[in-house]
Amino acid sequence: MLGAAVLTTLTAACGAAPDGPAAGASGAEAAKATSASAFGGMKELVAAAEKEGALHVIALPPDWANYGEIIKAFQAKYPKIKIQSENPDAASADEIAAVKSRKGQDRAPDVLDLGIAFARSGAEEGLFAPYKVEAWDKIPAAQKDADGRWYNDYGGYVSIGCDAKRIPNCPQTFADLLKPEYKGKVALNGNPTKSGSAFGGVYAAALANKGSFGDIQPGIDFFGKLRKSGNFIPVESTPATVEKGETPISIDWDYLNAGYADQFASKGVDWKVAVPTDGVYAQFYSQAVNKDAPHPAAARLWMEFLYSAEGQNLWLKGYARPVLLPAMTADGTADKSFVTKLPEVEGTPAFPASAELDKAKATLAEKWDKAVS
Template structure:
């Protein structure tokens, strides 16, 4: 139920081929849903601009469709979230390339500008959210629950807002691994030869990027210096412990990736999903590399369904939406405020892996620097 978001970046090549075949990628029909009921939906920065939630719902229903991209149904409870939204509002969600990457999403926004098939909304790793905002790709929008989201978890203008997240963790199949690793230092032990995998390529995948950042922290690095993490994986490969197979639910179930560095909410989900199927999946949040990250929501400034895009944001950041993330073992951005207000799903919150301390996050500048370092150094580390 809680599959790994492989998000392999295949979109650019596919789109290029499609353009050659169709010879009309730049001239696809544009949406005519830029306004509804006298309100310019594309210019709306809050629900008040529509005259309230009921008016926003009315405008979104007239559009009738929401285009999403790279939302795996089995990632952090997205299947239930998508179905609940569709059932609640009668709006069809067309979810393209569910296993795509954050970079695929950004590419789709850029290459499909002005086209009806462009994505309306985006779910991005933080570094991609920040870089996209700097490029001017998103529409500013502040949801009704804006004040419940910590200041460090959102762009001050609402160009992106963190929604759900978790901690980097080490998942391990105790049915195949005699002693499961608990720390990054453990992963270099010879008994883990050929077993340690990432969920994707860190230059394209937000979860793999976080895994390298966590390894950096475990090896003397910092938010300002991800290089020790890149070096760590180089050592892991040189030792023969790194497994180049990108972990997915299928590879976990088949035993192809017996140790997987991934988000805690995915690894905990695997423990439930594969119980009774010959997989004894254990999860550890490595004490030597504590790294938390949230995924960010953003609205394409050229969204073909701008009202539906804004309603989607309102739904995700509502109490119901935030509690749906909890059901997928992810930590919603408004968790602290909801706990204080007594609106949190206490049973779901109790199942979250326990982690000591308050999470800290790299700044936009630090994330951009880390992203550049990975782009310049990852291939060399893997080739060494």
């Protein structure tokens, strides 16, 4: 079924009328292409990308939302395009910094996977190229920039992961995390001023403590209280720290925590996952093409792959909720075996507006370090 869905997309694209650079477009022309039809269709886009022969990605850990398999699948599908994956553990802020500092250089990143706050601010700074994938119309309007400078890709809920062999009673809510029994046990996945996942953790804590999308301060105060009690430790939670037991309680996206449960079960780690009912916060990450991508055609082909049924199902396999899941559920292309394994969540998610995200980022930048020092 997946193969048929992808084939249909490719065939339809090949027959589209070009509205920009023709087949065999130069790098400068490819950099201006706003859709596959600008190349003459998908076949021509593939040819242009293969001619470039490379794709630079950044901040894509193999164990994050199944990116390891996604990269391998793209490489297998397009063997003439060599993927160079740099600094897989980088944060969204590092990606933006790389785009700015390497402008005009061949080693600049071609594509970006960013926390939504960074995607929106990067677009405002003019860092991204507008490009609309073949599946553009299936992406909900609230999940994309109208001009195609960024669009959401996959998402999940803030969750609490817990090593049940080290923690007798795993916490289920943010309120639980204040209990003395969790002293020296609680960690975030990075610094919330730089990391999208840690940013989400603080936002969720704010919602659990009478805050709102417009007021993240209660979340900062909560972690300040956790730090003073000794429960919160300033250690970045990673697969390595989880496996070693250094971060036995990790506040992170549910797809990452669910992935750890699978990844480390054979190594004796009994990793439990709970989406806290007192702080339900969901967030999508976003894709963007670097406006000055050294491989502009390959960058656009990567986007097409990610938003095909094949690419979306690979995220789903990694416990992430792909942005096209509603459309794929309706047309039957979503892999039901993966859908049934998603962590359970109560309620319907809501999302902060751009102004609220900007305010939250500014508040964190000003007050986070002092609160947890």
